[in-house]
Amino acid sequence: MYISSEGAAGKIAKSFDEFILILITCPFWTDLLKFSGEGQLAEMRKTLIYLQSNEEYIEVGKSKTKLATKLSLNLLSIDPVEKLHEAMNSKPEIAVSSISGDLFHSLFNSFVANDLRR
Template sequence: MRDSGDLLRRINEGRELAALLADGFEFNVRRKSGDESARLASGLPLERISGDFTGGMFYLCGTEGTVRPVLYASSEGDSGVIATDLNEALALVVGLPYWRDCLKYSAGGDLAAMESATDFLCRDLLANRPTVAAEQSRVAEALGLAVEPPLVLTTRLHAAVKSAGADFYFSDDTGEYGGLFGKFSPSRNQSWR
């Protein structure tokens, strides 16, 4: 497992890799501007590491030399820990590009609902982006990551979001953010019936 500094250096130094992560997997290390008032309830430091095209932001929590969970804060006022470290977060965004939709269709945090959504989302991803497997392999190889099966990533994501606890409640000048689990079940999506 690489440390977060090494992974971020590799991404920043590899223009093609950074572009593929930004365009294909919505992890843009060039998009780090954000609200300086961002904070955690615990007072742990936050380091902005990346943004997505919707205005969401990825943060490393804690100080260097410690295990640093990755927190995602959306532009819509939702936040939560998505991975125990940057390796796991990158495996998630690369291996399951629709991870946000897995949370959206989680029926309030139900793992079975997330697994069902994952099946539909993977089908849709392959139909809409037939080159995704090759792109995933290129990024994984460049970063020394394993491409995990989608359901493994879904289970890991569920555990990370569910177990983070009150220390990781995120807020900024707009107020305290809500959690990442969405209220919809997969049956809400008409095209998945």
């Protein structure tokens, strides 16, 4: 379960190991959710392609293998986009609310990959 300071919450992995693999293979996972077009898997995949080609994230890729090796994790064992999408849509849905009782909204957002290019 991830709870943001912006009033959004959601399950981002089904296990701790899966969570760590998602973080290593896809450190910009929050952007995948933000630019998901309300949770569309295809839109998340487009966003991943764009982000992986972005200069800002190229250096991150170089550290993935080293970190995974140190943690004895297999980077090829999961599709991070699919696992993130699956976890966010898995049951049971968990409602998170603030102290005042306001419900947190989904981590999925309405932006799409093309919005990144603007």
